[in-house]
Amino acid sequence: MMQADISFENTELRNSDRVSFRETYLEKDRFAETHSFIVHYLNEQKKIKNITFNCANEIIQHAFACFDRYHFNENNAILTYFDSDENLTLLTTVPSPLEDGQAWNLYIKYVSPICFMCSNPFGIIDEELLLECPNDKCSQQYCSSCVNAIRGASCQYPFACADCKQNVTPKRNKLIEEYLIWPNLGKLYGTRSLLSLKNKSDSLCYQSVLTDIKLRYTHLQSRLCTFSQKFRSNFPPSSKDEELVTSAEDICQKLTIILAKTESLKKEIGARQTTISLTLEKYKKGMKHFDDLCDKMLTTIQEIENVQIDTVKEYHMDELQALPSESNIFSIDKILDDVAFRSELIWQYYGKVKVLFETHSLDKQRAAKNFEKVEKMISMLKEMKETLLFFRQKCVDVSLLIDEYFSLLSDQTIPNIPNSRFILLMERLRIRIEKIEVACLFPQTIQLMSAWENDYGIDDSFKPKLIDLCQAVENDIKTLYDGTNYTCSIPFKIGAIGDTSAGKSALIKTLSNTEHTSVTILSQRSTFGYLQIDTVLENPKSKLRVPFSFFDIEGAIDNDLERALINYFDIITKTDCDLYMIVYDKPLTAFNLQCFDYVTNVLQRKCIFVRSKSDILFRQLYQDENGHEYNKESCRDDVVNVDNVLRKMRTQAKITYKDEELFHPVFLTAAGQNNDLNETKVGKFDLEKVKQMIFRLALNDCRIKRIYRLAVLLSKHIVNTCFRRGYAVSQGSYRLLSAGLSIIPFADEISNYMGKNKICQALGAYDNSTAANAPFQKDRVQEYLIQHKFIIPKGELKSGCFQYLIAKDSETTKSVANEIMVTSISSENQTDNSMYRTRISSASVTLASMAAIRVSDDVIRATVPVAVGTVRAASVVGILTGAILTPVIATWAFVNTGKCMNNYLHQLCDDFQCVLQYFIANVCNQSCRHIQAMFDASFSNDEYSSSDED
Template sequence: MPGTLKSDLSCRIVHLQCLVKTLRGKGQKSVSNVGPIADAINRANKLIDLLKGIKLEVNDETLNDYFVEYINHLNGSANSIRKCQEFIEVCELLLYYIEQVDFENYFSSLYHIMISWQSQLMNSSEFKPKIIDVFKAMEKDLGAHIYPMMSLRIGLIGETSAGKSSLLNHLRGLHDDEENFKLNTASEKELMSPMRYGKSTLCRLEFEHQYSNGSKITFVDIEGATEYDQCLKCGNYFDEIRKSDCDLYIIVFEHKCTEIHRSWEEYIVNELHRQCRFVRNKADDLFLRTFQEDVGIDFNSASQTQRDKYAKLVLERIRKSVTSDINGKQLHKLYLTSCSYMRNRSYEMLFSMPYGNFDLDELIHDIQHLPPDFHEDRLLATATRATATVINTCFRRGYVVNVLKYKIYAGVAAVVPLLDLLPRYFGREEIRQVFGVNSRSRFMNWWTGQADEFKDYLTQFQIVITEQGFKTSAFQKSFQYRGTATASKVSSGTSVVLKGVTTVGIAGLSVSDDFLRNAGVGVITVARGVSIGFIVAGVVVTAAMCAWSAVSNGKQMYDYLNRLCDDLIVVAAYVAKKIIEDNHRVRTTFSN
C-alpha cells in the first residue's frame, strides 16, 4: 500500500538526514578530511533527493513501478547482489567519518602523528614510529581535558515497538505528534527519531543534544530486538549493544521485565562494565486500565475529586506490579514513562494532570546530572581507543624487522639442539628496540648503567597494575604489581629433538669359531648398511627440522609482534587512567 511505502521512505530519509546533520556539524572543525567528508555528504544528499522524489509521486496507480525504483535506489543498481547495498554503504561511510572527526577533534596530537607516520611508511622502507611519541601525544591531549566535557552517550535498547524512539524524542524535548512526524523529513526541521507501528529504526541513529545546564548528551537509538531466542539469535543484539559504545543504557519495555532484559543487563554490567536503567514505557495504558478496574469508573468519566482521590493509590499499585521481573526479583532502578507513537484523545485528560508524565521529568533530571565518573570513563575509553588505533595502524605491521633474516638464522642454528632459540630471542629484542620499548639490549643497559627511555618515562606515573594483563615479558619489571607476582605467561616454543637409542644384547650363545667368523662377516656387512641408512635418515630429518625451525621462528616473531602491541594498548589504558586521575585531583584542588 502507498501509505506503508511512504512510511518506510520517511524512516530511511530521516536516518540519512540525521547522519548528514551530525557529520556536517562536527565536520566544520575538521581540517584533514574536508574533501572526503564533502563527497560523503553529497552522496547521501543525492540518495535523499531520490527517495524524496519517490515519496512525493507514489500513489495507488504507480505503486508497483515506484516500489521497483525504490528497491533499485537502495541497492545502488538493479544488478546488486547485496540487498540495500547503497543505503548501507552510505550510512557506514557517514558513521566512519563521524568517528574520524571525533578522533581529530578530541585527540588532535594523536591523530596528526598517525597521519604523519602513515605518510612516512608509504614513502619509506625504514620504520620510524616510536612508541614513546604515542604516549607523549596522548598525555598532551589528555592534558587539554582537565575538565572532561566530552558528550556522554546514552543508548536506548528494547524490543520492537517498545517505544524507544518516542522516549528518545521526549528526552530531547521534542513532541512526537503525528503532524510533526509528517513534517520531520524536511531538512530545516529539528530531526526526530523516526516512529511508526512496528520496526521504525533500521540502523543505529545518533542525536546530539545539549540541556539548559550545559550537559551534552549523544542519544543513540538502537534498532529494536526482533528475536527472542536467548541462546541463538539474540547474540546478534548483544553485538549491537556493544558496538553502540554507550556510557549508560536504558532498557525499555512495555509489559514485564523478562529474562531477555535481565540478560542484557548482565551483559552490560559484567561484560561492558557500564551502567543501565530500566524504563517501563506506555504506563498510561496501564494506569487507565488499573483505574478502571480498581475504581470501577473510566478515568475520563470520573470527577476531579475522584481522580485526585484515587490517582495516588493507582500509581502505587502499578509501581508495585512492575518493579520486579517475571521471576519476582526487584529491579534496581525503574522509571515509568508514557511515550508512544501516537496519542488519541482518550489520553488527553491524563496528560493534563500533574502526574501525567509519570517519571519522565525525573529521568531527564538524572540524565542532566550524571556523576563526573561517567565523563571520566568516557574520556578514558576514547583515549584508549584512539591510542589503540594509532598502535594498530602504525605498529602492527609485518615488515617492522627483517623476519626472513631470523628465519634463515633459526634454520641454520637448528642443527644444534635448542640453538634455534637464540635467533628467536634476538628477533624479539630487535622488535622491542625498533618500537622503542627498549633503547638498547639488556646487556648494554647493565654494562652502561643506563635505562630505557620509554620505561623510564613510564616510571614517573607510579602505576600499580595486574600482571595477568600482559602477554609478553617486555614490561615484567617496569611496574609494581598487585599481590604476589606470578610466573611469566610468555610462551616460547622449543625445537623438537629426536634421539634414538638402540641396544643389542647377545648372551648365552655357544658357537664354533668358523660359525663366528662367518657370522662376523655378515654382521659387518649388515652394520655398514644400517649405518649408511641412519646417516641418510639423519640428513633427511635434520633438513626437515631446519626447515620447520625456520618457518616456526617466523610465525613466532609475527605472534610476538602482535602480543607486544596488545601489551602496549594495555599499558596505554593504565597510563591514560592515571593521567585522568591526576587531572581529577587538580580539578578538585582548584575547586576548593
C-alpha cells in the same frame, strides 16, 4: 583498493534478507545414498561415516552438530566444499559419492564478531570487507583496511598471519559476504519490509510506500546531518567526504521527489472517498436485482418473437459474491470482467426490448418502471467501470513508484540486493562518523597512526615506537580532561533499548527536545539499527550548554531469544553510550534483564529502567481499583485513590516475567500521553526526574569508561597494523648467522637471541640508545612506564621485556586483579551504588619495580668462544656425523630462526597491547582523580532513587 562490487546470480529474495537459502535451494534429492564426510572448522575436523542423507539440509545440521559447542546455525555459518575446479562452493545438494569410498571434505565458514587486528566488525564497504587467511586450518579473519595498511598501497609488503604465523595473502570470501554478512545487514536495514512492497507492487499500498520512504529518509537525513556537523566543524573537506555527502544528499532529494509523488497519489485516491472494498459492496448492492431484470427482459423477447432462447445465466449472484475485494490489479480485473459481462448482457437485452416495444407498438408505460431500473443499473455499471479503471491506473502508478524507489535504493554494481545503495551509504556514513569522533578525541594518536601506517621502513628506519604511542595517548587523554572542558567537548551519549514498539522513539523525542519524527511500518519497526540525534541542551540551573547524543536503538527483531540477544548486543556495543535506558511497557522480559546484565557487567556502563506508556497503565489500574474510568475533574477530590494507584504502578512496574520484583529503581514515563493528565497530580509521572537525572549525569560523569575503551581499541589497532609487521626487522643476516652456527650445538640460539633483541629495539620495547651504553640501567621506556605506577599480574606477559611491570608475589597479583574504582565528579556517597561509578579493571595504584637485565651484543659475542671450545672437545665420531648432517641442520636453523623471530614479534605485540591496556587505565584513573579533586559533590543517591516516591 578493493571494491565492494558483487555480482550475485542468485535470487533477489535470498540475497536481500535472511530468508534461508536452504528454503530456496535445498530440495529433496531423488536418490538417498550413503555418504562419509570429513567436516573441518579451523584446525579441527570431525568424521561422519556411512550415513544416508536425503537432502543437503540434513548434512548441514549433522555437520553443525559435530561442533555443537560453537552454536553454529544457518544465521551465522555456512557449509562449503571444493568442487571439481577447486572453487569453494556452497553445499546445496547431496554430492555424489566419491570413488573407492573416499570421504568428502566439508568446511564450515563462520564470521568472527570482529577483525583480529582492529576489533571492528566486518561489513560490506571497502575498508570493512572480510579477508581470510588462505590456510584452511587457520582461516583467521581480518578487515581489508588492516591488511592494506600492512601490505602497502601496492601490496608489495608481506602479511604475516597473527594466528598461523605464515606469510600469506588474505583473500575475500564472497560466500560469507553473500550468505552471512549481507543478509544480516539486510535484516538490520529493513530489507524484508522493502520486499513486502515489491510483492504488493500491483496493489494500492501507497501508505506502506509512504511509511517506508519516510523511515529511510529520516534515517539517512539524520546520519547525513550528524556526519556533516562533525565533519565540517572539525576537518578540512576532502574529495571522498564531499562525494559521500553529495551522494547522500542526492538520495535524500530523490526520496523527497518520490515522497511528493506518493503524497499526491494519496490525495487523488483520498478524493474519491471510497476503496475497492466499498466500491465492490456498492456494486453488489446495485446488482441485487440484475438477475430478475435480465429474466424479465428475456421473457419479453421470447413472448414477442415466439421463440425459445437458450442462455447460460452466468450473471447469477453467487458468482458476484465470490468476487475478491483486495486492493490490487488482480481483484480489480476480476471485478472489471464481471462489470464488462453484465454491461454487455444488459445492453444486449435492453436494446432488443427497446426495439421490440417500438416496432410492435407495445405499452411503454407498463414497462417504464423496469426500464428505469435497467437504465439506473446501466449507469451504475458505467460508474463502476470508471471507478475501477481509476483504481487500476493508481495501482499501476504505485507499481511505477515502487520500481523507481527500488531503482533509487539499489546500487548498480550490486543489482540483485534490494536497498544495497541505501545500506552502503548508511554504513559509509556510520564509519566516517565513528572515525571523526575518535579523531576529535585522540588527535595526536590519530596523527601518529596516519604517519606510521604509510611508513614501511625496516630495522633502524622502522618508525613505530612504544613510548611515542604511550605519550600520544596520554597527552590526548590529559587534554580531554584538562579542567572541566570535557563537559562541553565530549557529548554525553544516551541510548534507549528494549522491545519493539515500547515507546523508545517517543521518549527520545521528548528528552532530546527535537522534532525527531519516527514512523511505524508494517513490521512495527520505527528504527533501522539506531537513529542518532545530536543536540545541545541547556541546564536550567547553571545555564551551562551541554552536548548530548541520543540513540534511538531499534527493538529486537529476531524471534529466537539467543539470536536476538547476539544481534542486539552488537548494536548496543556499536552505539557505545554512557547511559542506557531500558524502555518497556509490559512486565520485564528475559530479554530486558539480559540487556541490563550485558550493559552493566560486560560494557560496565550505567543503565536505568524506564516504564513507558504509564498513562495507559494508570487508567487501567484506576478503573480496576475504583470500578469506573479516571477523569481529571474528579482527580482533585480523589487524592487518596490516585496515590494508591501510583503506588501500585510502581510495584507493578518492577515485576519481571518470573513474577519477581526488580531491586533497581524504575522511572515511570508517558512521553506520548494525552494532555488531560498534565495538569493533575499524576502529571507526567517521572519524566522530569529523568530529565534532571541525565543532566546531572552529564555534568558529573566524566565519560571515562567510553574514553578508556576507545583508547584501548585505538592503541590495539595501531599495534596490530603498525607494529605487527613481519618485515619490521630484516631477518636475512640472523638466518644466515644461525645456519653458520648450526654446526655448534645450540649455538643457533645466539642468532635467535640477537634477532629478538633487534626486534625489541626496532619496536621500542626499550630505548636502544640507553641500553647500548648502560645495559643494566633503566632506559627511557622503563622509567616512563614505572613512573605511572602500575603493575601487571603474573602470566599475562610472554616476551620477557617488561619484567619490571610484573607483580612480585601472588598477594600483589591478587590485589592487581581487583577492580579499581574510578568515581565520577559527583560524591563519595555514590560508591555504594554501582550504577553511578565507573570501573577500570586494568591497573593498580601500587608499584612493583623490577630492573630489567638485558644482554648486549658484546655479551653475546663473549659467549661464542665458550661454545666453540665445547664443540672442539667433542668426539671425532660426533664431528663426522655432524658434518654429514650439516646441510640439513643449517637449513633447519635458517628456517627456524625466521619462525622464532616471527613468533617473538607477535609475542611482543601481544605484550604491547597488554601493557597499553594497563597504562591507559592508569592514565584514566589519574585523570578522574584529578577531576574529582577539583569539584565538590553536587547531588546524592537519594535524588536518583526518587522515582520510587509517590
